[in-house]
Amino acid sequence: MNPTANRSTVEATTFNSTDADLNKGCIEEERKALLEFKHCLKDHSDRLSSWVGDDCCKWRGVAATTKQETLSRLTSETMGIPVPDFLGSFERLRHRNLSNAVFGGVIPPHLGNLSRLNYLDLNGDVYYYVPLMRVSNLNWLSGLSFLKYLDLGRVNLSEATATWMQTVNLLPSLLELHLAQCELSDFPPYSNPFVNLTSLLVIDLPHNYFNTTLPGWLFNNISTLTDLYLGGANTKGPIPQVGVGSLCHLVNLDLSHNHMESQGIELVNGLSTCSNNSLEL
Numbered sequence: 001m002n003p004t005a006n007r008s009t010v011e012a013t014t015f016n017s018t019d020a021d022l023n024k025g026c027i028e029e030e031r032k033a034l035l036e037f038k039h040c041l042k043d044h045s046d047r048l049s050s051w052v053g054d055d056c057c058k059w060r061g062v063a064a065t066t067k068q069e070t071l072s073r074l075t076s077e078t079m080g081i082p083v084p085d086f087l088g089s090f091e092r093l094r095h096r097n098l099s100n101a102v103f104g105g106v107i108p109p110h111l112g113n114l115s116r117l118n119y120l121d122l123n124g125d126v127y128y129y130v131p132l133m134r135v136s137n138l139n140w141l142s143g144l145s146f147l148k149y150l151d152l153g154r155v156n157l158s159e160a161t162a163t164w165m166q167t168v169n170l171l172p173s174l175l176e177l178h179l180a181q182c183e184l185s186d187f188p189p190y191s192n193p194f195v196n197l198t199s200l201l202v203i204d205l206p207h208n209y210f211n212t213t214l215p216g217w218l219f220n221n222i223s224t225l226t227d228l229y230l231g232g233a234n235t236k237g238p239i240p241q242v243g244v245g246s247l248c249h250l251v252n253l254d255l256s257h258n259h260m261e262s263q264g265i266e267l268v269n270g271l272s273t274c275s276n277n278s279l280e281l
Contacts, residue, residue, distance in 0.1 A: 026055060026056040026057045027092075029089055030056065030089075030090055031054070031056040033086045033087070033089045033090060034051065034056050034059070035051065036084070036086045037084060037086070037087075038051050047060070048060070081103060081104070082103060082104060082105035082106070082108075083098070083103045083105065083106075083107050083108055083111075083122075083133070084108075085108045085110050087108070087110070087111065088108060088109075088110025088111050088112070088113045088114065089110075089113070090114065091113055091114060091115065091116070092116055093114050093116065093117055094116050094117055094118050094119070094146075095117070095118065095119040096114070096117060096119065096120050096121070097119065097121040098121065098122050099121045099122070099123040099151065103122075103124065103132065103133055104132040104133060105132075105133065105134070106133075106134055106135065106136060107122060107133055107134070107135050107155065109137075109139070109140035110140075111140055112139075112140030112141065112142070112143040112144065113143065114143075114144065115143055115144065115145070115146070116146055117144050117146065117147055118146045118147055118148045118149070118173070119147075119148065119149045120144070120147060120149065120150050120151070121149070121151040122151065122152055122155060123151045123152070123153040123154060123155075123178070124152075124153065124154040124155045131154050131155055131156040131181070131182070131183065133154075133155045133156065134155065134156035134157075134158075134159070135152075135155065135156070135157055135159065135160055136159050136160075137159065137160050137163065138157070138160045138163065138164055138167040138168075139167065141167050141168070141170070141171065142167060142170045142171075144171065145170075145171065145172060145173065146173050147171050147173060147174055148173050148174060148175045148176070149174075149175065149176045150168075150171070150174060150176065150177055150178065151176075151178035152178070152179055152182060153178050153179065153180040153181060153182065153204075154180065154181045154182070155182055156182065156183050157179065157182040157183060157184055158182075158183040158184070158185070161183070161184050161185050161186045162186050164179070164184060164186070165186075165187075165188045166188075168197070169196050169197060170196075171197075172196065172199075173199070174197060174199070174200060175199060175200060175201045175202070176200070176201060176202040176204075177197075177200060177202065177203050177204065177205075178202070178204040179204065179205050179208070180204055180205065180206050180207055180208075180229075181206070181207040181208070182208060183208065183209060184205070184208040184209065184210065185208070185209045185210060185211065186210070186212075187210040187212050187214070187215055187235070188215065189212075189213070189215040189216070189217075197221075197222060198221065198222060198223070198224065199224055200222050200224060200225055201224055201225065201226045201227065202225075202226065202227040202228075202229075203218070203222075203225065203227070203228050203229070203230075204227070204229045205229065205230055205233055206229050206230060206231040206232050206233055206254065207231070207232045207233065208233045208234065209233075209234050210233050210234050210235050211234050211235075211236065212235065212236065212237075213235065213236060213237035213238070213240075214230070214235050214237070214239060214240055215240070216240040216241075218240070219239070219240045219241070219242045219243065219246060219247060219267075219270070220240070220241075220242065220243035220246050221243075221246070222246070222247075223245055223246050223247070223248065223249070224249060225247055225249060225250055226249050226250060226251045226252070227250075227251060227252040227253075228247075228250065228252070228253050228254070229252070229254045230254060230255050230258065231254040231255065231256045231257055231258075232256070232257040232258070233258060234258065234259070235255070235258045235259070235260070236258065236259035236260065236261070237259075237260070237261055238260070238261050238266065239255070239260060239266050239267050240266070241266050241270060242266065242267055242269075242270020242271060243270070244270075244273055245273070245274075246270070247267075247270065247271060247274070247277075248271070248273075248274035248275075248276060248277055249276075249277075250271070250277065250279050251279060252279075253267075253279060
């Protein structure tokens with residue numbers, strides 16, 4: 001059964017190179033995709049009644065400027081339907097936030113077609129502590145080379161737990177990684193040369209099932225890191241020795257509700273070499 005459109009917001013920003021192009025309206029492929037999205041919903045309140053005609057930039061909830069002829073932002077709220085395959089057709093989309101959408105089922109790999117995307121938030125919902133959304137793998141992420149922000153929180157990644165780090169490592173522009181409560185159970189102890197996430201600012205991996213020691217690369221290879229959240233991630237053992245110059249920008253650290261064997265003296269000693277450290281535990 002299709003969900004009711006209690007609230008559905010689609011924002012489009014368009015860029016045109018000349019004033020003459022302004023009369024062209026929105027891109028036809030994106031107009032068709034918006035109509036397909038409309039047909040997925042039961043719009044009892046008639047919120048989408050204006051979604052007719054050729055120029056989708058004039059539809060209610062679709063905002064346009066005069067600088068870009070491409071959909072750049074899509075935010076929606078649904079009620080339990082699978083993530084539609086056609087969302088992967090917005091190839092020029094740069095910002096996608098579906099964190100308020102209560103989607104279910106498998107995330108379609110077609111999202112990997114969004115090669116210009118720099119922000120992807122699919123933070124899901126849970127039903128009796130079980131994520132409603134899941135993936136069979138994360139290979140589709142490798143096509144998102146411009147991605148700066150990734151949030152797959154509360155998405156079941158258990159089928160990708162052996163390869164999630166390898167895939168994330170292929171995202172050279174990534175600044176924030178949020179994978180909270182994703183049923184991950186593998187925390188690869190790769191050596192430093194393997195890890196290419198040297199620009200990361202935020203690593204957010206709480207409430208997973210790692211059941212392993214913290215990898216050394218996490219404390220030695222990401223000097224830009226400001227926030228590290230691993231609360232309730234089921235890590236164990238000692239805290240790795242912090243390399244000289246590593247974690248000097250760290251502001252927030254959460255290692256609570258784990259099975260650590262040390263009191264963090266290694267971390268404190270490592271950070272003592274930083275002249276500008278402002279860590280908050």
